[in-house]
Structure formats: C-alpha cells, structure tokens
Amino acid sequence: MNWIYLSPHFDDAALSCGGLIWEQTHTGDEVSLWTIFAGKPVQYPRSPIIDELHTRWGSGLQATDMRMNEDIQSCRLLHASYHHLNWLDCIYRVDHQGAPLYPSQDSLFGKLNEYEAAFADILAQEIEPLIPPQAQVVCPLAIGNHIDHQLTRQAITKIGRDTWFYADFPYILKNQAEISNYIEKDWIAETYPISESGFQAWIRSVLAHRSQLSSFWKNTQKMENDFRQFLQIHQGITLWHSHSIH
Ligand SMILES: [Zn+2]
Numbered sequence: 001m002n003w004i005y006l007s008p009h010f011d012d013a014a015l016s017c018g019g020l021i022w023e024q025t026h027t028g029d030e031v032s033l034w035t036i037f038a039g040k041p042v043q044y045p046r047s048p049i050i051d052e053l054h055t056r057w058g059s060g061l062q063a064t065d066m067r068m069n070e071d072i073q074s075c076r077l078l079h080a081s082y083h084h085l086n087w088l089d090c091i092y093r094v095d096h097q098g099a100p101l102y103p104s105q106d107s108l109f110g111k112l113n114e115y116e117a118a119f120a121d122i123l124a125q126e127i128e129p130l131i132p133p134q135a136q137v138v139c140p141l142a143i144g145n146h147i148d149h150q151l152t153r154q155a156i157t158k159i160g161r162d163t164w165f166y167a168d169f170p171y172i173l174k175n176q177a178e179i180s181n182y183i184e185k186d187w188i189a190e191t192y193p194i195s196e197s198g199f200q201a202w203i204r205s206v207l208a209h210r211s212q213l214s215s216f217w218k219n220t221q222k223m224e225n226d227f228r229q230f231l232q233i234h235q236g237i238t239l240w241h242s243h244s245i246h
Helices: 012-026 048-057 060-077 119-130 147-159 176-182 196-207 210-216 220-234
Strands: 002-007 030-035 081-084 136-140 164-166 188-192 237-241
Touching (some): 196 220, 220 237
Parallel strands (some): 002 136
C-alpha cells in the first residue's frame, strides 16, 4: 500500500500518527509525509506571534530551515519519505498591503481571514494532480481548529476522493469530548494497535521536532507520559475512513 499523510506543519503527522507510520513502513508499506505549509518566506511581516514563536523555537529567522531539517530526520526515523510543499505557514501570510493575516495566538485558532476565502480551492487544485490514483490519503480532522489544519481538511474535502482522517495530536488531548463534531456519521473508524517498538519510534520521531516540544510539554518525560496514556486509553491509533460519492 502507498500512504500519503498530509501534515499541515512539519510536526503534525509525526505527532498524530508516528507510531502507525512506523508500523506501516515496518510491514512494507510505502509512506510519504507531505507538509503543506512548508514554504520559506522571502520577507517576514512584523507580527507579535512571529517574534514569540521564533523566540520559543530558538530559531530566529532560520525557523523554516530548522523545522525542515527536523522533519527530514523525523521521517528517516519512521522510514518514510517526505515532500515539502511551498505554501507559507499562516503566521507568515499577509494581505496585499503586507499586513499579517494572523498576528496573534488567538487568531491561529479562529476563523479564516476573509482574504483567504478562496484559498482552500486553490490548494485543492494544486494538490489533486500530485496524488497518485492508488494512494491512500490521510488528512487531519482539524481538531483544535488551527487555521492551516482547517485549510488542509477543506482542500482535501473539495478534492472529493476517499480519504482517511487522523485526530490532531496534542489538540485531541484537550478536545476529546468534541471529537464527534469532527467526524461524519457514515465514516468508519479503524484502530491500529501500536507495538512497543512502534511506540518507541513514535517518541523518537516526535523528539526529532525538538524546536516544537516546549510549545506543548514542560519536559520529555511529560511528553512520553501523554503518548503512553493516549495509547492505553485508545488501544492504538485510530483513522476514520470516508466513503466518497465520487
Ligand atoms: Zn499543525
């Protein structure tokens, strides 16, 4: 089987599905992680969220290069290939006057800026021809409502092919009760068990995204505990399969 995981940002697929990706490549499946918003800005708008995140990541203006390298390492640990698309992360996107569209932490998890009303259509048109017909596409549910996660889901929905969906980690930890709001009634859930080796590979693949860890966890022990607890509760990693009418 040939799997394509759509990752809005460099770390999303590893965070949400790293253990499953390892299990799949371990049994001979081909897996590729496609980061959608992996573009490198030519110019940086002035915005509080950029300053805050670049400081937190310890990257300065090298953020995209640094995160790209982290992803390459992470994919290597999962025996998956990677593909970096050239769209900008929402923190770097601007209107025609150069004003940032998403300048604050709150704006990252809110409504799409009107300026981007047609963006999901454009994304769909760009992504569709890149997907081989036989590939199994895995897309985020967009739990947590991050702008770029919402756009990824909207684009794949517009493409209208059979798709698998994953729960966005770690946002799912805080929004467990809401998960049914993100799943269509006729979708089929499939839970895949994760071996101890798969679990260890999952942790290593997340640790490879080291600039990102402080956004979510105080230390690596707390991080590992969250993943261990998640697996104990869910008995594996679940994907939901949509049945397209097309
Ligand atoms: Zn993300």
